[in-house]
Amino acid sequence: MLFVPAIAQSIRQQVEAYPSDNLLEHSDQRVIVKLNVHVGNMSLVDQFEWDMAEDNSPEEFARKLCAELGLGGEFVSSIAYSIRGQMSWHKRTYAFSESPLPVVEVAIRHQNESDQWSPFLETLTDAEMDKKIRDQDRNTRRMRRLANTTTPW
Numbered sequence: 001m002l003f004v005p006a007i008a009q010s011i012r013q014q015v016e017a018y019p020s021d022n023l024l025e026h027s028d029q030r031v032i033v034k035l036n037v038h039v040g041n042m043s044l045v046d047q048f049e050w051d052m053a054e055d056n057s058p059e060e061f062a063r064k065l066c067a068e069l070g071l072g073g074e075f076v077s078s079i080a081y082s083i084r085g086q087m088s089w090h091k092r093t094y095a096f097s098e099s100p101l102p103v104v105e106v107a108i109r110h111q112n113e114s115d116q117w118s119p120f121l122e123t124l125t126d127a128e129m130d131k132k133i134r135d136q137d138r139n140t141r142r143m144r145r146l147a148n149t150t151t152p153w
Contacts, residue, residue, distance in 0.1 A: 029053040030101045031090040039074040046119040058083035
């Protein structure tokens with residue numbers, strides 16, 4: 001435990017050396033990205049916050065996520081495609097958002113939220129996969145109907 005003070009001192013020096021004016025310029029544009037990706041009989045469900053103000057790469061994020069979860073390359077392109085599609089939608093609708101995400105005060109989520117903010121990976125049978133895709137298609141059609149029936153501003 002002799003190294004703890006040295007690490008703490010190093011962190012303090014780095015924080016003090018960082019220009020504080022950059023912190024004021026950064027605008028918070030966090031959105032929630034939800035993944036529901038199926039490749040073969042594998043299904044990945046996850047959600048996370050993505051800051052649109054940062055210069056993040058969906059492809060790099062997808063590569064790292066797949067490496068951490070031990071997923072094949074097919075998932076990388078599917079995850080990146082899903083993120084890019086959601087970013088496109090969020091960029092069009094962000095200005096009209098009435099409820100921004102709460103300010104982050106602690107970087108770690110509470111234990112009771114861990115299930116909804118952790119990736120869920122499962123292997124499904126062919127019948128389960130067909131049912132899941134049908135349910136997803138049905139939900140997509142329902143959401144499109146709702147979007148088309150709402151009155152414009």
